[in-house]
Amino acid sequence: MDEEKKQDQMSPQPIKGKRGGHIFGAENPEISRQNPDFMTPPNTDKGTMPNLKYPYAQTHTRIENGGWSREVTTRELPPSKTIAGVNMHLEPGGVRELHWHKEAEWSYMIKGSARITAISPDGKEFIDDVHEGDLWYFPSGIPHSLKGLSEGAEFVLAFDDGAFSENSTFSITDWLAHTPKSVLAKNFGVAEEEFDNIPTGELYIYQGDVPGSIEEERPANPNECVDPKYSFKLFDEVEPIETSGGRVWIADSSNFLVSKTIALAFVEIDPGGIREMHWHPNQDEWQYYLSGQGRMTVFGSGAKARTYDYQAGDVGYVPFAMGHYIENTGDEPLRFLEMFKSDHFSDISLNQWMAQTPPNTLKEHFPFSDNFMKDALKNEKRPNVKFN
Numbered sequence: 001m002d003e004e005k006k007q008d009q010m011s012p013q014p015i016k017g018k019r020g021g022h023i024f025g026a027e028n029p030e031i032s033r034q035n036p037d038f039m040t041p042p043n044t045d046k047g048t049m050p051n052l053k054y055p056y057a058q059t060h061t062r063i064e065n066g067g068w069s070r071e072v073t074t075r076e077l078p079p080s081k082t083i084a085g086v087n088m089h090l091e092p093g094g095v096r097e098l099h100w101h102k103e104a105e106w107s108y109m110i111k112g113s114a115r116i117t118a119i120s121p122d123g124k125e126f127i128d129d130v131h132e133g134d135l136w137y138f139p140s141g142i143p144h145s146l147k148g149l150s151e152g153a154e155f156v157l158a159f160d161d162g163a164f165s166e167n168s169t170f171s172i173t174d175w176l177a178h179t180p181k182s183v184l185a186k187n188f189g190v191a192e193e194e195f196d197n198i199p200t201g202e203l204y205i206y207q208g209d210v211p212g213s214i215e216e217e218r219p220a221n222p223n224e225c226v227d228p229k230y231s232f233k234l235f236d237e238v239e240p241i242e243t244s245g246g247r248v249w250i251a252d253s254s255n256f257l258v259s260k261t262i263a264l265a266f267v268e269i270d271p272g273g274i275r276e277m278h279w280h281p282n283q284d285e286w287q288y289y290l291s292g293q294g295r296m297t298v299f300g301s302g303a304k305a306r307t308y309d310y311q312a313g314d315v316g317y318v319p320f321a322m323g324h325y326i327e328n329t330g331d332e333p334l335r336f337l338e339m340f341k342s343d344h345f346s347d348i349s350l351n352q353w354m355a356q357t358p359p360n361t362l363k364e365h366f367p368f369s370d371n372f373m374k375d376a377l378k379n380e381k382r383p384n385v386k387f388n
Contacts, residue, residue: 011027011029011033012032012040013039014039015040016043034309034311035309037295037309038308041306042297042307044297045307046304047300047305049300049306050079050319051077051079052077052079052298052308052318052319053077053309053310053314054072054314055311055315056070056313056314056315058076059076062166062204064205065207066090066091066093066094066205066208067090067091067148067205068088068089069086069087069166070087071085072085072086072315073162074163077315077317079284079317080286081163081284082160082284082340083158083161083284083340084103084161084162084163084165085156085157085158085159085286085288085315086166087154087156087157087313088154088155088156089152089153089154090114090146090152090205091148091152091207092148092150093147093148093208093210094207094208095148095205095207095208096147097173097204098144098145099143099144099172100141100143100170101138101140101159101164101168101170102141102161102168103140103159103160104137104140104159104160104260105158105159106135106137106157106158106259106339107136107137107155107157108133108135108155108156108234109134109153109154109155110132110154111132111154112131112148112149112151113129113130113132113148113149113151114130114146114148115127115130115147115149115211116129116146116147117144117145117147118142118143118144118226119142119143120142125225126144126229127214127218128230129149129214134231135259135264136230136232137230137231137232137262139258139260143172144230147208147211148210149210149211156337158286160341169204171202173198173199173201174202177198177200177201181195232251232255232256232259234251234266235249238251238255245269245273245274246268246270246273246275248265248266249265249266250263250264250265250266251264251266252342252343252344260343261342261343262340262341262342264337264340265337265339267337267338268333269292269326269327269328269334269335270328271331271332271333274326274327275325275326275327276325276349276351277325277349277350278324278348278350279321279323279324279347279348280318280340280346280347281347281348282340282342282344282346283320283340283341284341285317285339286315286316286317286340287310287315287316287338287339288314288315288337288339289310289334289335289336290312291312291335292312292328292330292332292333292334292335293309293310293312293328293329294327294328294330294336295309295310295326295329296310296316296318296324296326298318298319298323298324300319300322309329323350351377362377
């Protein structure tokens with residue numbers, strides 16, 4: 001018995017009352033402790049549901065001189081068909097070289113700051129310094145670059161195609177390395193010798209110098225600058241929706257005008273709080289967990305439901321229209337990003353739907369008490385996003 005107790009302390013076991021039994025074979029206790037609802041799921045879980053969690057800690061990391069990157073695509077998380085995510089770090093002066101994508105690029109700055117540059121199809125310039133909590137969005141095909149400032153930068157990127165990979169980026173060094181020197185010379189009107197020492201392949205990320213003042217690099221004429229801007233100060237420009245259990249900041253094309261294919265909700269749930277039961281009627285939901293720990297049960301119809309546990313650095317996913325909630329299971333605020341391949345944020349609250357359904361119809365479905373109908377389902381207009 002003492003040995004069994006010791007085993008229980010080391011790793012959760014698939015035991016619920018008199019059901020189940022100890023694992024006799026090989027285990028990975030650390031992963032089991034991070035996913036207790038995989039080992040002993042709630043009795044309400046049922047049926048076969050896909051895995052809707054993938055930690056960045058289990059991805060391949062591409063390490064370069066000046067930073068690193070790692071990605072979660074449909075290769076790692078097959079249900080994530082609408083959005084692929086990249087977690088990237090740049091050292092002070094580290095450069096993500098001049099490049100572009102077929103996909104649009106959206107980003108949230110996790111820590112530090114970076115200088116971002118781009119040009120628009122009509123030849124206007126864009127340059128800005130983005131800091132912790134800031135966003136940027138580059139439409140598909142827009143060439144851009146990123147450079148770490150004095151403290152370096154770490155951010156999460158979202159691309160509006162789940163199969164996207166950073167390894168399929170169009171990079172300026174890669175292009176020139178695979179173009180004959182005679183063509184380069186003719187294109188630029190210079191001698192071929194100018195290209196004798198260019199890189200022989202893609203630099204991707206490289207170590208450069210820490211940038212100086214941004215005012216030295218911005219165009220003197222404002223008419224030469226991109227408008228609307230490709231960057232957005234989320235916490236400066238958006239008033240949060242405050243409720244008793246948390247708060248949310250929403251950015252989509254209604255306020256971040258250029259963001260036509262990615263909509264965001266930055267969610268903060270207080271300890272003991274819950275992002276109420278809801279679903280999204282417009283798109284799948286891609287999540288990135290920034291801090292804290294949480295639990296989500298996803299209802300897939302046909303008596304299918306599965307519960308998932310999330311920690312900082314995890315990616316979560318909810319397929320289109322599936323019902324779910326997110327509960328803070330820790331003792332600190334749970335912060336995460338909800339992202340959608342859409343120009344607008346939209347959700348439908350189970351509470352509000354039930355509250356705005358004729359009471360007699362609802363009571364034909366469920367034997368609710370009059371007190372429940374009166375207190376829990378107040379028929380009031382309120383923001384869709386709610387916490388309890």
